[in-house]
Amino acid sequence: MPERKPRKDAARNRAAVFAAADTLFAQCQSPEEVTMADIAAAAGVGKGTLFRAFGDRSGLIRALCEARLEPIRNAVEEGSPPLGPGTPPPERVPALLDAVLCFKFDHRHLALALEGTGADSPYRAEHYERWHALLRDLLEQIPGVTDSDFTAHALLAATRADLVAYLAGEKDVTREQLRLQLADFTAGILGTRARRGSAAEH
Amino acid sequence: MPERKPRKDAARNRAAVFAAADTLFAQCQSPEEVTMADIAAAAGVGKGTLFRAFGDRSGLIRALCEARLEPIRNAVEEGSPPLGPGTPPPERVPALLDAVLCFKFDHRHLALALEGTGADSPYRAEHYERWHALLRDLLEQIPGVTDSDFTAHALLAATRADLVAYLAGEKDVTREQLRLQLADFTAGILGTRARRGSAAEH
DNA sequence: AAAGATACGGACCGCTGGTCCGTATCGCAA
DNA sequence: TTGCGATACGGACCAGCGGTCCGTATCTTT
Known part of the structure; x- marks a missing residue:
């Protein structure tokens, strides 16, 4: 070794x-x-x-991100519901996206630095590959979702660091508002509309 | 003057x-x-x-983009359906997104350069402001769409230049596949599911 | 034709990411 | 504790970039 x-x-x-x-x-x-x-x-x-x-520079940023991301990674891989494994997909998908969003919001400077590295970097990072794969697999198990691969990309795109930073910084959108909006949007995709006010934890 | x-x-x-x-x-x-x-x-x-x-550099890129974007801009502002005004929103929204996607695909190098300018630049460009506003207004008129502002952002995020470049370049997704995927995704949001194979024109 | 306005171009600058290697520090073995 | 190879340190150094400047050339107008 x-x-x-x-x-x-x-x-x-x-x-x-x-x-x-x-x-x-x-x-x-x-x-x-x-x-x-x-x-x-x-x-x-x-x-x-x-x-x-x-x-190099992007190596530093990547390493730093990876380090700060570890708690979430653990929660997803071996934590308890709704983030952890064993949660039914229709419940886990929004939880996952919410976790991603929260991270991007709380660490927007860092996330911004990461996504601003190189040209097509965000998609070459291992983070992205992992999250996309997980999300895709989960979507696959939800009936009514067509093309889970692209859908996973599109959902993650809604949490892009620069979008989050823009909404938070220029448009004065609060953390909870953003979470609610993303949750609603996700519910629309999943066909799980209706519910309201499920932004607790974190 | x-x-x-x-x-x-x-x-x-x-x-x-x-x-x-x-x-x-x-x-x-x-x-x-x-x-x-x-x-x-x-x-x-x-x-x-x-x-x-x-x-400066970003000024050049912006000007170039603006120039190349003019045809689409005209088609949207004073063209004929389904892109032009007067088209019912549920039909115009997908048309608009499709046009954006096609532009980003065909000019991905340029679009990539534009979005890679500065940190939160994509959202400070006038393009974005315009398209987001139009899309938001259209979504507003479609019943069943909650929070048209965020939804407009999220839909546009699905056409991000680096995502398009990544899918086209690394994942070998073709232009028509991408258009179909985005159309499906959009239909999901709008509640207009069902249809298939509507990728002609352009 | 002549002059005022406008645009040209490339030497020049400050700064940044990245390299290099003589020197200091560490860890292990005796 | 001492000594010695391996490892890591650090800042002078370099190439290349975006951006500036101003003497000179070109246009336009009367």
Whole structure:
């Protein structure tokens, strides 16, 4: 196995970089305002360290996202309903989308940085591949849903980071409003209309 | 009126730049590979000219998009059904989305460049504002559609340039497949399910 | 034809992501 | 504890980008 434990200072620096990047991205309006040199300086680390640890800018952002995403990932893979496995698809799909939306809202700076990396990057990230696959499989099990593959893409597109940031930042849409709107939209697709006011938890 | 006719050479250069940029974007995989200097050189023009005419990179791309988008814009504003005004909303909405999708597909390099400009740019462009407003108004007139504002955003999100490019480029989805998928998806939202095989024209 | 207005173009600048390698630190073995 | 190979550090350094500037060329008007 090529897995070897990292040196102590390396591990500490990695954490420091994550923390610094998180803070900087959260403070700035646009992710482009945060340079690699800024992050290195804020973390008290040399630029070389930063690039050796993560390869390049998008590597850093991806790693940071992955780290912050772990709780949700766990909740989905082995948590309890409605997010966890074993939940009936018509209930799990909205829960999943809601979780994604909440993440994108709460970490919009980070998500924005991730999706703004490269040209067609959002779809080359493993996150996306995973979530899309899961969502597709769930939709497959719901009668009345045609073309679950595209539908999964389209539903996820409704949670795009820049859309969320735009609605939250320019249009003053609140978190709960957004959640409700997405839930309604999803219900429309699934044929599960009617219900109201199911935005608790998180 | 502050509108003054431009000098002859200026007009010719403008056209030359548009042509050069179009070609270059179409040839390259990612829009980032095309530099301003490249465009200037291909157009047989100095870099200064380019920046004076369009302000900056995103200005160029926006202007180019606007130019290429004009036919559709006309068709929507004063064309004949199903795109033009006077068409009943349940028929016009899918037509509009189909037109947008076709444009994004046929000009994906350009659309990709546009959406990749800045951080939250896609939503600051006038295109988007216009199309969203129109779509919202149409949805408003369709009974059974809740929250037409968000729904309009979500539907447009399904036509995002990078998603289209990804599906077309990596997943080998054809133009007609995509059109059908989007039409189905739209029908689901509108409550107009059932029909099949309505991908002609364009 | 001549002058004023307008546009040209490429040298130039600041800054960014990314590289490189001499030096410091770590972990292990004796 | 000491010593030594392996690993990681850090900041000077580089190439390339978007964008600016201003002396010069071209147009337009009378």
